[in-house]
Amino acid sequence: MVSVVLSFRNEAENIPTLIRRLDAMCAGARVPYELLFINDASTDASLAILLGERQRNPRVKILTLSRRFGVAEGVLAGMAAAAGDAVVYMDADLQDPPEVVPALIERWRAGADVVHTVRTRRHGEAALKMWATRLAYRLIQAGSSIELPVDAGDFKLLSRRAVDHLLRLRESDPYLRGLVVWLGFNQAFVPYERDARHAGKTHFPFFSRNPWKTFFLGVTSFSFLPIYLCAGLAGTGLLAALALIAAAAVQLAGGSSAAGLTILAGFIAFLWATTIAAIGLVGLYVIRIYKDVRGRPPYIVQSAVGIPVPSPTRERSNESEIEAIL
Numbered sequence: 001m002v003s004v005v006l007s008f009r010n011e012a013e014n015i016p017t018l019i020r021r022l023d024a025m026c027a028g029a030r031v032p033y034e035l036l037f038i039n040d041a042s043t044d045a046s047l048a049i050l051l052g053e054r055q056r057n058p059r060v061k062i063l064t065l066s067r068r069f070g071v072a073e074g075v076l077a078g079m080a081a082a083a084g085d086a087v088v089y090m091d092a093d094l095q096d097p098p099e100v101v102p103a104l105i106e107r108w109r110a111g112a113d114v115v116h117t118v119r120t121r122r123h124g125e126a127a128l129k130m131w132a133t134r135l136a137y138r139l140i141q142a143g144s145s146i147e148l149p150v151d152a153g154d155f156k157l158l159s160r161r162a163v164d165h166l167l168r169l170r171e172s173d174p175y176l177r178g179l180v181v182w183l184g185f186n187q188a189f190v191p192y193e194r195d196a197r198h199a200g201k202t203h204f205p206f207f208s209r210n211p212w213k214t215f216f217l218g219v220t221s222f223s224f225l226p227i228y229l230c231a232g233l234a235g236t237g238l239l240a241a242l243a244l245i246a247a248a249a250v251q252l253a254g255g256s257s258a259a260g261l262t263i264l265a266g267f268i269a270f271l272w273a274t275t276i277a278a279i280g281l282v283g284l285y286v287i288r289i290y291k292d293v294r295g296r297p298p299y300i301v302q303s304a305v306g307i308p309v310p311s312p313t314r315e316r317s318n319e320s321e322i323e324a325i326l
Helices: 015-028 046-056 072-081 098-109 126-139 160-168 176-182 209-222 225-255 257-294 319-325
Strands: 002-008 033-039 060-065 086-090 114-122 157-159 187-194 301-305
Touching: 002 015, 002 072, 015 033, 015 046, 015 098, 033 046, 046 060, 046 160, 046 301, 060 072, 072 086, 072 160, 086 098, 086 160, 098 157, 098 187, 114 176, 157 160, 187 319, 225 257
Parallel strands: 002 033, 002 086, 033 060, 114 187
Antiparallel strands: 060 301, 086 157, 114 157
């Protein structure tokens, strides 16, 4: 059986069409399936529409989270509840076409544990956003031990063993795009064209908080490049300091005291700015450590329809693990 997990918030306009298209594609793939909708505390009529769909279609199952936790946390909740031998997770806005799902299932049947979808075109998205997205992927890869596929978003298939290993990880604010690559196993790729949003407004506008949060999660989860850059700046600053001190000494010896003092003042300001930036970057990593040590569950389920309430797999770290981290 294949479980399709859809973590969403306020997608009332898209849900009926999404269910019809998923039903058609999964039935065509000749595989038993279930549709798991993870309601991330929607404020529109999404839940009411899903309850109506559930009455007509028992394959529709619903988890409602106690508050807004986020897309990745919703996906993990769906994976924990999924009964399938494979799990497909995707957005509910129909930008990721359900017609691609049979191709993912075929790659899984051929032996792949992780099947990525790679966007060859992205309809309805601004050129600036696409350029920034490609740049972000490359920045995350720099200094990382994983090869993050460019233009591969949150539309993937994972085998049961890949899902089980993913659910054992203990990470707050999980960066799923990186974690599924980090898992390893046999990974395959399916190209597709991403559609424009079917209805409603995007929940991830370029200048909103969400895309930037995702970028910093990717960087701090899989790359130490910011720390390497800080170390490089420190070394460069030391060499520059020696050169400027020597230049100031020469100017002071020549009687130009003002010029020497200006050079030193400018360099001191540069050092202060660099130091503050370095402290801020290290602080991002400390925040991630603190969140992981707290051991809070990644989500809380308020209600479930058609399935038992899953319990988060994360357990509180014991004292020895905390000491090892600190």
